[in-house]
Amino acid sequence: MTVKHRAAIDTLVAYKPGRAPAAGRPKVKLSSNEMPFGPLPSVLDAIARAATTLNRYPDFHRLDLTEALAARHGVDPSQVVVDNGSGALLQVLASVIAGPGDEILYAWRAFESYPIVTTVAGATGVTVPLDGRHTHDLPAMAAAATDRTRMVVVCNPNNPTGTVVSRAELNRLLDALPDDVLVVLDEAYWDFVTDPDAPCGLDLVTERPNVAVLRTFSKAYGLAGLRVGYCVTRPETADLIRKSIVGFSVSTLAQAGALASLTPEADVELKQRVAHVVEERARLTGELVRMGVPAVPSQANFVFMPMPDGPARFTAFEERGVILRAYGTDGLRVTVGTAEENDRFLALAAELLRRS
Structure with a gap:
């Protein structure tokens, strides 16, 4: 039963x-978009040192890592939230932004977690097919938004197709949406982008009140096994996430490894x-x-x-x-x-x- x-x-x-x-x-x-190389030697050293303190709980607020990320990206620490992977942050965002009767809009095919987090949040998923270039069709996504839309997810670069939208296209989407609809830019693969016309979500956070950027240490940094991701957004949105994440969800080893990955x-x-x-x-x-x-x-x-x-x-x-x-x-x-x-x-x- x-x-x-x-x-x-x-x-x-x-x-x-x-x-x-x-x-x-x-x-x-x-098959899993992992970095083919293991953690950097300096990162392994930091993890080994941190392992001697595993009888203690990890830093609940991830203060050192949060401050280091804020310094790197030129934002206030109040705008950064760290959790155990960007996927976990996406789940929290979906749950605090949308619920029964609300809609979360995303392209398809895109990251397979999007329909999962939408359903778990109790919201309705609205999908828009990729265009002929296997890229997000942002005009169609703007047209699909309704007064029930609470969150729009743009995977950039898109998984599994690897395509990016242009800065101009993304700005037109943001212009078309109300300021109280959250636009989540999933930038898990941003470190590999070489297209000069690809928009950097972190720039948009300072310009737009309704943008949240997700990034991860799982891909370029080679720390998929540690599970560390972060969100950069406006302080008010960051506060919503902090209220809802699971306590002590980023281990001591994960925090140490991620922090060591940010050194010169x-x-x-x-x-x-x-x-x-x-x-x-x-x-x-x-x-x-x-x-x-x-x-x-x-x-x-x-x-x-x-x-x-x-x-x-x-x-x-x-x-x-x-x-x-x-x-x-x-x-x-x-x-x-x-x-x-x-x-x-x-x-x-x-x-x-x-x-x-």
Whole structure:
């Protein structure tokens, strides 16, 4: 017998993480948009030192990390909220901004957590298809907003397609929405953006009263296993989040690792690692296009390949030792790995994806 619960939860499609290699079977995992390199040595040292204090609770308010992030981004600490991943912050925002009878608007296909956090909040999800460039159709999103819309999510770069909207397009969307509708800019992959016309959400926070930016240490910083993300927004919105997050939700190790990642020493190596990803991203895209494989130009650490037979192609890759991410009949996504991992993927792509 199932306990009584909200009927809407029965309709949820649970989040499915990227497939991991089975025990004892060596495979190349390019399914979860992880950084292919481990934590920086200085970060590991900071984590090891912090481990000696694990008999104590972590800093409830994440003060040192909050202040460091505020200094880095040139905002007041009252505008920064740290939690255990940007996904957790998205869930809190959905719950404090919207509820039964309200609408949360987002593009599709985009990050698979969006419909989950919307349903858990009790709100109604309104989806707008991506345009022909596999990019957010911001004019259509503006047209889809109603007086029930409480929150609009823009994933930029978009997961899984890697596309970005332009600064002008985003400003037109913001102009079209009331100032009391929160616009959440999910910038988990911002560190990999090289397009000079891509808008930086942090700039918009200072200009607009209704913008919240989500960023994470899981991607470029290589700390996916620690679960640290943060939100930068106006102080009033930040206060709503602080009232609602779970206490002590960012561990001592996570705070220490994230804080050590913000030092000048770590910045140098981080930029080198990001440069590798950007260079390899271009190589992957160029080789796929040369093979005749559709590949969407990406600003993230992955490349999306639209194809209706994605699940079958996914299986063929996995049987040969490379794990990708399939999105039903929409396509396949490959994470940018090390040069050697990318070579292995490309060798298989020439066999399994090449168009005659």
